[in-house]
Amino acid sequence: MSKQNSNNVSQGDDASLRSLSSEDVSQAPRGYCCAKSANPADGKGRKLHLLQMLVLPFIPIMALIVQTAVILNNIMVYRQEVMDIENQVTIAEELGKVVTRMQLERSEVAFHVYTNGSNLRSNLSRRFDLTNSALQNMSSWPQVSLPSDDGQVTHLDKDTFQKKLDEFRKKVLSREESTMTEVLLWYTSVNAAMLEHLTNQIKEADNSGVWRYLLAFKNLLKSIESTGIASVYGVNYFGRGELKSANHTSYIRHDAIAKDLLNSSLNFVPQMKDEYKKLTYSMVDYGKVKFNNDIITRNEKRKPNITEALDYFDSIATYTDELRKLQRYLRHTIRDYVTDALYEVTNKEAVGVAILVVVLAVSPIIIWLVHNAVATIQLYAANLAKKAKELKREKKKSDLLLFQMLPPSVATQLKQTRQVPAEYYASVTIYFSDIVGFTEIAAVSTPLEVVTFLNKIYRLFDARIECYDVYKVETIGDSYMVASGLPVTNGNKHVCEIASMALDLLSGSKQFKIPHRKTERLQIRSGAHTGPVVAGIVGSKMPRYCLFGDTVNTASRMESTGEASKIHISLDMKKALDVIGGYRTEHRGLVDVKGKGLMDTYWLTCKEGAANKSVEMETPAYFHEDEDAEPVFMRRLRDESYF
Template sequence: MGLFKKRENQIRPSSKSNKSIDSSTGSMTRSQLNLAIMDMLNLTQSHHSCDSVCRGNPITETGKRKQLLKMLSVVLLPMAILVGMTGNVFLTTVSNYIESKDTRSALSFSVELGQMMRFLQRERDMSALYVSAIGPDTKEFLLKRYPDTDMALENLSHWPVSKKNHRQEFRSKDRFLLFLNRHRYQLDLYNRTAKEELFFYTDVIEVFITWLYDSVSEARSGSIWKTLVAYQEIIVASEYVGRERGLGVTYFALGGFKTKEDYLLFLEAQDIANITFQSCRRYSELAYSIYEVQMLQNDMVLSPVRAMRLQIRSNKSAQLSGSLDKANDWFDNMTVYQDIIRETQRALASKIDDMLSAKSDEDMYTIITIACIFGVVIIVCPVVIIGVYFLTSEIQKYSISIANRTKALNKEKRRTDTLLYQMLPRSVAERLKCNEQVDAEHYDQATIFFSDIVGFTKISSSSSPLQVVDMLNSLYTCFDERIEMYDVYKVETIGDAYMVVSGVPRQNGKQHASEIAKMAFDLVRRLRHLEIPHLPGIKFTLRIGCHSGAVVAGVVGNKMPRYCLFGETVSVASKMESLGKANKIHLSVNTYDILTSIGGFTMHERKDSIAKNDPDLQNAFKGMVRTYWLVEVDGMETDTDSVQTEAEEAPHERAAGSKSFWLH
């Protein structure tokens, strides 16, 4: 089986491809280069709304800014969240620290205020005793209480009553002292009762207790709130014990309660004091433990208090006469009992202060730690931003370098693909690029076209090599431009020979014969106006042969793969060309039959016996050989005048020389 010995492949890519390939990356702006790279990577097909925000090629300045923003977001967003959480802890800690200081201040002031309320309660009891007994001996007891109350009032570090209290006498310390002195000096003028005195002082003390209660309630937080609640309950219990003491003083001084209402007030004060102190125990075992210790230490003193309480609760006024000594004994014993409660209150306040002090130290340590963290963040953030900026700049430079290399690589790839598509059919080339095995295929129907230049040997002998190359380039350029209009594939150009097939590798039914016939007809018409470049006035003349039949097609070779056709159809088509005449299209009977079935073609049977007597054709067609000339296609005729040349006068010589050349 013969092989092709000489190959001259004219590679002329289309103008569009050539323009794309010849474009220089150096003359492109960054935006144009970005669009080119995005197009190569098929990134321009996405139309998601978030792409314009989330995606940015670092080649452009806009893309660089997007990349910088994304990288900063990745780095700074967690840092910002951490700073936010730390800031929240910082603010909470500062708030707790301030609250602890306020609570400690309130507790410290409550001791001062408790001392003042203690003297107010004693003044209340002595005033109730005085108005009950109405005697000069009780007047002396009362006058001794006034300086103690005034001194305790003067020792207050600030005035505790809130401005929300609209009573004018509580607007300031001086107004309150004036209000209190006015009441003292008018005591004998208005002939007040013990009950009125108790209510007067109780009302005043209620204002201060309300302030203490509110201030401690506002500071109730964290792990100390139970202790604070216990402290509140002790304050309330102390006041009700004081009320119990005052009512008891009037009871023993007068020999009984004048009204049932006074008796009920005593019972109420005693019960509320006991209930409140029991409530204190629920919130703080420490307070109750201190109270129990004090009670055991003063049991001998407090035993009479229990007996007097039972006596008052029995309310046997008919059997009791008023006694100033009993009233003083009751007052003194109840004062000891109240001092035990106040000592418990002071111990609990000291405990709360220690707890708040420890918590304040802990909060201060946390504040200092967070402040140090903030300082580190303030220093690190600019360093991170600068580092990310320089990193993004380096990424942009690297991306531009990669983009240029990718563009150059794509340029070379297009060139390679162009060469590959001219060597092999596109479908076969794509399979080879994917490393797929391309096996030889059998095609039942295909039409093969062969042509060569009449008198090529004589023309070549009288021309220089460059003129021969220029002549062939002019001819095959014309052929390559025309065959793109038809469903055909150019197989080979060897010397002056030109081989085209239709129906391979893309099958097209019976249209392969029609496509080849129309193409051959078109080429003959075009050659009427094509002159040999170095021989002005002399036109190209071709011999053309066509045959239809079965072929086998496959890729031959590894280093220089070629798509070749094999089979008897190839040999018969070559023989049809060699036995043809100048500027005539020589058809086999197979091609004739297909064109006849399609219609639109005019063909005349060949009358001479040159082709009929050829042994190779007789062997191929089993004896009877009939060939035809293609005369007309869709009403257009070819030039039927034969060009008389030496090569035409001896077609057998041409046929004999080509036989071994084309047979596979």
């Protein structure tokens, strides 16, 4: 085997014997996604791979945990908002009760003033107690600002307001001079402050679903408030026979505001429209209320009549009582809405907690299952990597053996395409040699001795030709055939490569002793010729790389017509050597070559400057007697580090 072919073998091994395993994956080029990962089959790489596989399911698990936690947090925030709304609704209800009690008290006090202390309709002390009870039941007190006697605005707390209210009541009951304007100013200021606080609370709850109900509740309270204020002027009209222009204007304004606020409440909560229709149908004095409103609107002067004033007061009181039924209905609707919202958010919170608990409970199980699965896969991968490594080693051995039988490039092409077309080479050099007297040696030797003898000499020849760019074609008996310039062309180097190899083999063969005949030296007869050939694979079972053409026959004739311990070359080869230079030849003359006729031939003697030292300088050390000598490819097969 030649030096170049040896390199080709090594390169061919790397190209053809590659098999994908965990070891290859760990050393993959940068283009691969796993290029930077370590070997996942063993050691640190296995731990890293396990960590990666555990992190992979942990990411969606963590995402699910975070998502569930965020949803649960939103539910809890919503729950807190609903609880705040419930608190606001409670405060609104308490505030609404106080406003209602103050409205009723204002009506009673106004009637008391306009009738000059008459108690025909109700007991003021009882009315005051009901108002005080509503005040005491308030869980929080709004900032109530009332104008003082000096024109300044005073902020009152609960106790101070109660004192002020008691003082005003005493003034009314003691029959001190109390005017209609003073009564309206006091109660209207208190109710306005409370309703303003209620309006601000509802604005804070605008993001909730209950805001429509709260606005309807507030507007209904204001409608009742405006109706109560207008009723005070109505009582004044029937009790005194007419209204002054300013009082008549105030009546018209408050009556219009009351109707507008009532309509807005019905629009905010459409289901209240049916309740209001029922109210108008069931209320006996509803027609009287509208009739009296028309009379007061016209403001025609008439005789004062306390009885008419009392009837008007009773009809308005009945009407406002019916409106308060709507208010209670709306309050229950708001309470039901908030209760349903709390129930829904409680269920959502329970579901969110359950999901979070399930996720937290299932996550370790998933991680454990993934860990076991990855461990099993890694164990299988480790065994697979081991088998792949063994398979790669055996494949490399088989390919090395194949490359000893066929040229590496030809063998690779044969494995890939299953066919190799014949190829023409314009100029190659072919070498033949055989053993002089082999027939006589074989006749006096046993078959085993002959095989041992040929095996030893050709093993040494095979090892030596690896130093040259040549290819061993075949051995037939004692015939040894080598070529250069194919299957990989090398320009005109094939001539000098064969010449140097022939001199080297001749020099070494002179030192070789026949194993079973120690006293005899080996003699070989060599011949070489340069010319064109056709090379190709012959056969499908045990295919051989064969050379065809006249060049092969001529080279064989050079060997057969040569002499012992000499190298017989043709004129063509001699001319090629002269072109290259560095070699000495000796003219032999014309030789009758079978099938060719007379041919002018030469002896190749030595390289320039090495005529007297060729044997000593070129005889390799391993040509000494060594029963264990073996070709290089066999040493490679035995060398585990090579694989």
